[in-house]
Amino acid sequence: MPSRISEAVDLHQNKYLDLNSMKELPESYAWTQLEHESSSSISSRKKESVPIIDLRHPDAVALVGRACITWGVFQVINHGIPKGLDQRIEGQVNSLFSLPMQRKLRAARSPDGISGYGVARISCFFQKLMWSEGFTIVGSPLEHARQLWPHGYTEFCDIIGEYDKEMKRLAGRIMWLILGSLGISEKEIRWVGSNRDFAEACAALQLNSYPPCPDPTRAMGLAAHTDSTIFTILHQSNTSGLEVLRGSSGWVAVPPVPRALVINVGDLLQILSNGLYQSVLHRALVNGKHHRLSVAYLYGPPKGAQISPLPKLISPACPPIYRSVTWAEYLQEKAKHFNKALSSVRICASIKGLQDAHDKIIQVDPRMNDIDGPFETKVILP
């Protein structure tokens, strides 16, 4: 009888299957039907859709606040990202994932590293494999880009650099909208920076590829998770797949809107807001025809900054729910507890209406109660 560990190793030996060349769904990628069942049907009947916010709207602060409370996710338009940059980054992401597998493996993520090419980093928590490939960039992509394109890596690095810069600027703007909606001023955050631009904030870029799948109803692109960020800014190519969990309504699709970016509340914002803005569970489904791409900008605090419920949101009637953590400490918790990580940093007993991601999943799919533990503890993003 193989142990859990050796089964995991078997899966890992399979982990670099070239999804593009597969004509059938291997059993190791076949998820149960139930995990797809609650998809969008109820919400589409109710005609609920994720809010789209025009960042030039005079009431943008209030709109962002309402979206954070009611959905934990919204799309933004008129965000100021230069026209065409979305298509240029998508072109680079496409050319990266179109490289032959042997070439991509030259930039493989090392066993204890974060950056580089590989399967979804949350794979170690699930018995089944996900129908996706990823490439994570923390800091400069130069070393990996050299491996991927020995004779032409500068274009990739330039476009990644430009995208990163624009995302950082937009993230600063969204921070102010979110903080404004919570009634927080610059005096109340230590790491706003002298230019009020959160210059020291840290971030990672996560490139995702979901090739067309021979049996999409049984496959899972990226399983349900919350991001360990303050928030995430996601560009998705013109193919649907992203879904968010909306209370009793079940999974709601977040359709691609030309030029819009999806912003989702992450676990660290749930801590900062003392549970007011809850991180949203989301997943990516795949389809039989189209290759889907996404680019996630995972935005977090500066290295070493302590993240705890903002003092202004705390009162005797409303004590702090979470203890203070740095981003690195929280990532360690996530690596150990995955969707129960927020509960692991909770210092208050359970509060009505506040559940961690794990409890929310169990409500829609009780079978997800027995997801695997991590086989080794290492820092994972998101």
Ligand SMILES: O=C(O)CCC(=O)C(=O)O
């Ligand atoms: O591809 C998507 O739509 C979701 C990606 C995502 O959730 C992530 O990278 O954390």
Ligand SMILES: [Fe+2]
């Ligand atoms: Fe995510």
